[in-house]
Amino acid sequence: MLPNYLKRELSILFFVINKKQTTADEISQSLNFSKRIVKENLLIINKHFTEYLSIENFILSKKTGIITVRPELRTNAVSYAYHLKLFLLKNNVLFNYCVLLVTSDTIEKSQILEKLFISPSYLHKLTQRLNTFFDPFDFKIIRANHLYSLEGNEMNIRLFTYLFLQDSFQDLEWPFPTISIESLHNKVPKELLEEAFKRPHTKNRTMDIISAVLQIRISKNHYVHPPKSIAIQTFFTLVQDSFDITVPFQKWYSSPIPETDKKVEIQYLNFLSHIFISDIVPKKEKIKLGKLFLGHDHSFCTLSRDILLSSIHIENFAVAKEHQYLCMYYLTFLNAFYFLVGNAIYPIISLFIPSPTFHLHIQSKYLTAITDKIAPIVDNVDHRTLIATALYTLFTSKKSAQIKIYLQMIKDFTASYFIENRLLSLYNPSSVIITDDYSLADIIVTDTLERGDPSKKVFYLDSVNNKESWQELIHLIQQSYLEQQGLQNEIN
Template sequence: MLIEARKKELLVLQMVIQKNNCSLQELSNDLHIPKRTIKELIRKINVSLKQFLLIDEFIYSNHKGEIQTKETDQTKKLAVFSKLKLCYLKESNRFNYLMLLINYPQTAVPKKYLLEQLYISPSYLEKLTKQLNHSLKKFHLRILSVKNCCTLEGNELSIRLYLYFFLSDTFGGNDWPFSSLELNALKMNSTDEQIEKISKQEKNIYLLLTLFILRNKQQAYFPKTSSEITELMDLLQHTHDYSEYFTSFSVSRPCEETETERAYFNYFFYCFFPNQISFRQKQEIGFLFSTSKNLICRQVGQLMTYLTQQFPLNHLENKIPIYFYFLVLAVVFFELLGESSSSFSTLCFPEATSNHSSSFIQEKKLREKIDTIFSKNGERNQISQYLSQLIQHLLQTETKEQLLIHLQITKQFTGNYHLQSHLQQLFRKDAVKITAYSEHADLIITDQHEKISDETETFYLDTTHNTVLFGELIKAVHELYMKKGYENKTKRM
């Protein structure tokens, strides 16, 4: 929804924030933008930050010619980025058009109202509608223009998912997107100061709640689900019901519609706020799924049998409830969304992280197995693609590798002791172990500029600047640990 010039500015700002300090040449190389253009974009960013956020010279160049930011705290820097992004979006007619559709009391918004609010001509409104529809198409949504009104059309689940992801990403907890229902109306008995301190995650819960309230007021409801999905949603509610958020503000309507809306809100809560659900609760629900005769649970049971046979070293028999929990929720997600599931799945499910041929072969086998098990379910290819990615992600968390490190620090008075103590404080013993034998090591850390081994990776630590390099060392240890874990996992496949 942003013009290209604004996108470039945000791209440069994001890169500067991520790198902490870098040169114009580095930025130019990474972004494939000429240095002169980078310099001009930085100037424009600083002008915008002063104009919108009253921040002077946020990006500057130090005496070494390194590009840095005035703010050093990463969280605060990211907050500046998201606030500026929102300011730029509010300049966009497409963004403001969509926000008017979201906030209007009815689903059908009069064109006259849109023209007055946006200060545009009917022909330009038509142009904006076409541009937005181009973006919405991949989510199987569109803005329909009928009888002098514009309406956001599509599957109700897709509409709410799209609006939730769009608004939570755009506003990022910095601002409240709804003009028709303020946050303090939802957080009754809370002072302005308390509302200001609400966490981003809690704000997103109220954002989801407000979407439900507004869509219900617009008389836009969910269709009835299949008996299998209804049964699983009921099980979730009977175990831990989070729909009380919604029930307190639900508008009067037939009981069946109320129950359906509550069930969906509760299901969304489990999906979008996983950290609000304790590990014990996840295990409890996963166990109930594993013992259920529900068709989806039985299909996941077949998949779990296959996984425990294929990955015996992961001891998945001890993890069955937690795997059931995530896999059943995921299958329900695909079943509900149908043909539009691929558009939303990229926002929810981790991507595969390896291009190794052995990993590709194993993933192909896994996807074929998923296709066989879920052959009667709709959108089979999408289920197999994203379920296999979710499974690989879960399997990686179970991998228990040990990285062996050999130390040869000779220039410091304390020798290896200082660095060894540091590493043991930062890493678990079962993850990183110090070995006296360089031939057994996965990584050698030394302050000697000589080749110790041709086969083993070596990190040269300049002990006169070890504070600066220690961060790079920790990063190298972490990357090597992940690499070893993935290589060993693909060997087992």
């Protein structure tokens, strides 16, 4: 739906803000743009920040080739980026047309023309373009009696609407012109509103958007249909009977909705909530569901179990039962979601800027090994790629590196004891180790001149009471840990 130039600008912007520093080469290689395009777009992005947010030189490009966010802006860089993203989106007429369609059940042609400041012929062209974009989602814009509305696969209409609005507006603006947040909260039981105070503002806004979407669609009798697949139907029931997270939304399923439609509605919502608002599911419930899936004979569970058992021992490291259960939880839901939406899964993923972690473009021997292991089990190449990438993320999350530190404090004979205890209070002792063997050390901490092995990182700590030096040492340890962990993932 968005023009390529805008997707390119946003991709580069979010790449830069997610790095402490980067280079044009790294951006070019990671995003597959030429260095010339990268440099041109960095200038354009800075112009946008000046024009829309009155921020000069948001991104700095140094003579050394280092590219970074201006240091004093780094703390709020993500917020600035999302504000700019929304400004740019709202300057796009196709985006605005889409917002009008998804935030109301029907809208008059005259309203669209007035709000978008366009001609009827241009509206016709925009409608054709949007229908082409909506085609993989199996719904389209219907025109009848000068009224425009969305019709087709009801689940996909709701899913698209939620993802589109949540990713675009976040909690920066409320996108529904005819529904207020207050009116939604008035229908929520008092005890559930009290629970809202325990959640972050963005998560509450996410749940408000879901509630508004449900109100718009259900109030006009647009109900989801039961899945055609028996496997999906029975999996919905299995999940619903095990853990129901739809209580905050069930106010929209009161009479006069037929009971059979209500049951299907709640099962869909419960299933999709596990995927798209998964962090409201307590970890202990995910573990319980994963344990249930590991021993269940449902076809989605057996597929996930076969995938997990075939790939989990590529590495010779112990995998705790709890981690196996969590892997089963995520794998089974991802497999079920793939079978539910089919070819629409990649258009759905493409709605996110930047892409979600289970769809990162990664190249490593470890990922290749996972892909090869599950190939006999997962025939479809797209499905296999999706699952392999998810497994890579799940497995590498539990991989640990070891940073060995050699202490050489000559001026203060109590300093080594102090540093060791301070580091052990900050880090897991299996991850950061104080060693007496200089040859094994990754980092040398010293208070004097050290002309050692150039492959080792030497850190000068003049005093254990120097707060700035401590911060730099902690950063060096964390950086070394991540470098070593990344190297492991690449080699393995």
